[in-house]
Amino acid sequence: MGTLYSYYHWHSINIFDLVLFFIAMFLFNMAVDINDNYWDYKNATGVESFRRETNVIGVNHLNIHMIGWIDFSFSLIAAIIGLFIVYRTGLPLLYLGLFSFAVGFLYAGGPKPINRGPFGEFFAGFTMGFVIYLIAIYINVHNAPGAYLDFQFYGDALLSSLLTCFAISNLLLANNIADEQEDKSLGRKTIVYYLGKENSIFILNSLYVLGYLALICSIIIGLLPKTMFLMLLLIPIVYKNTRKFSNNPIKKETFPLIIKNLFIITLIEVITFFIGVLINF
Numbered sequence: 001m002g003t004l005y006s007y008y009h010w011h012s013i014n015i016f017d018l019v020l021f022f023i024a025m026f027l028f029n030m031a032v033d034i035n036d037n038y039w040d041y042k043n044a045t046g047v048e049s050f051r052r053e054t055n056v057i058g059v060n061h062l063n064i065h066m067i068g069w070i071d072f073s074f075s076l077i078a079a080i081i082g083l084f085i086v087y088r089t090g091l092p093l094l095y096l097g098l099f100s101f102a103v104g105f106l107y108a109g110g111p112k113p114i115n116r117g118p119f120g121e122f123f124a125g126f127t128m129g130f131v132i133y134l135i136a137i138y139i140n141v142h143n144a145p146g147a148y149l150d151f152q153f154y155g156d157a158l159l160s161s162l163l164t165c166f167a168i169s170n171l172l173l174a175n176n177i178a179d180e181q182e183d184k185s186l187g188r189k190t191i192v193y194y195l196g197k198e199n200s201i202f203i204l205n206s207l208y209v210l211g212y213l214a215l216i217c218s219i220i221i222g223l224l225p226k227t228m229f230l231m232l233l234l235i236p237i238v239y240k241n242t243r244k245f246s247n248n249p250i251k252k253e254t255f256p257l258i259i260k261n262l263f264i265i266t267l268i269e270v271i272t273f274f275i276g277v278l279i280n281f
Contacts, residue, residue, distance in 0.1 A: 001266075002136025004273045005160065008225065012144035017085050021139055024081035025132065028104060031074035036108040036115070038067050043113070043186075054182075075101075089142045092149060096135050103127045118191040120176070125169030133161045160223040162214035163231075166207040167265045173204050174258040178251040201246045208238055208261075225276020234268055237261075 006012055041057045041064065057067060079101065086094045103123050107114045114120050134157050141147040176183060176190040177200050183190055192200045215231060218224045241257035248254050 001161070001164065001269060001273060002133045003140055004270070004277055005133075005157070005224075006137050006140035006144075008273070008277050010141045010144040010147050012141045012147070014089075014140050014142075017088055017139045018136070020081050020085055021135065024078040024085070027074045027081075028078035028101070031071050031078065032104040032107065034067060034071040034074070035105060038064070038071055039108040039113060043116075075105075085139065089139055092142075093135060093138055096131055096138070100127055100131055100135075116186075116188040116190075118189065118194050121169040121172045121191060124172045125165040125167075129165030129168045130158055130161045133157065133164070156223050159214055160218040162218075163211035164266060164269065166211035166214075167262045170204050170207050171258055171262050173200060173207075174245060174249070174255055175251075177201060177204070177249045178255045197249070201249065205242055205246065208242060225273060226281050227276035227279070228269070228272045230272045231265075231268055234264055237264065 003013060003018060037056050041055045056062070057064060082093075082097045086097065103114070104127075107120070107123065114123050134154070137157055138149075147153070173191070176192045177197055180192050180197055183193065191203075195203070212232075212235065215224070215228065219226060219228055238261050241261050245254040245257050
């Protein structure tokens with residue numbers, strides 16, 4: 001999406017640095033997943049059933065020390081590649097990268113992990129939906145004529161990414177809704193703990209609505225191509241999946257429907273954006 005946005009507005013793509021960024025992002029994404037499981041396993045003291053039956057490390061009898069070294073190695077390689085791209089593009093990328101690395105580690109690590117509190121949905125949606133999108137845009141247009149990193153630049157990027165941000169946030173929110181009882185036993189006080197299941201389900205539904213409103217606004221003011229109006233055809237599917245989950249929020253039964261929502265939203269966003277770029281509409 002970030003690359004398509006860059007080409008749509010500035011006809012600028014930086015293939016070499018973009019490929020490097022993809023490799024670094026892919027490695028760090030795996031490192032974050034490893035880090036989440038590592039610290040969930042370490043922090044689940046007193047809840048041995050979670051370690052044995054839920055956490056992938058315990059279920060597969062993996063070596064916890066080896067897992068830690070793999071996590072460190074992937075993060076280090078991603079950081080080195082990232083610093084090389086910063087050298088080639090500029091300091092704004094360093095700040096975005098440091099923020100992303102901090103969220104990636106602190107999401108499950110540190111003395112007060114983000115995923116054990118009420119802000120996990122915000123940080124996941126904002127970082128994965130907006131910051132990664134913004135990094136891709138910056139890498140492509142950092143030296144493009146007419147690309148000014150001003151308030152409007154960041155505001156336009158944020159508005160055009162909100163549907164993705166909210167769909168990602170909803171994945172975490174739905175997970176926390178379905179895991180309400182398990183999270184309580186693990187001492188996690190997520191947003192569901194504070195707002196309750198019913199209010200959290202209301203927020204889940206509202207975020208999809210707000211995301212689509214942001215999409216429509218972005219198309220109307222020209223941030224996104226008109227072909228992305230085709231995204232409206234997904235509304236019945238998203239509504240149906242969300243309603244089924246809302247009526248029966250069970251992890252193994254209806255939670256996959258929210259995963260499906262994220263998948264089809266992001267996939268069709270890319271396809272309709274790509275078509276818009278091709279026909280310049």
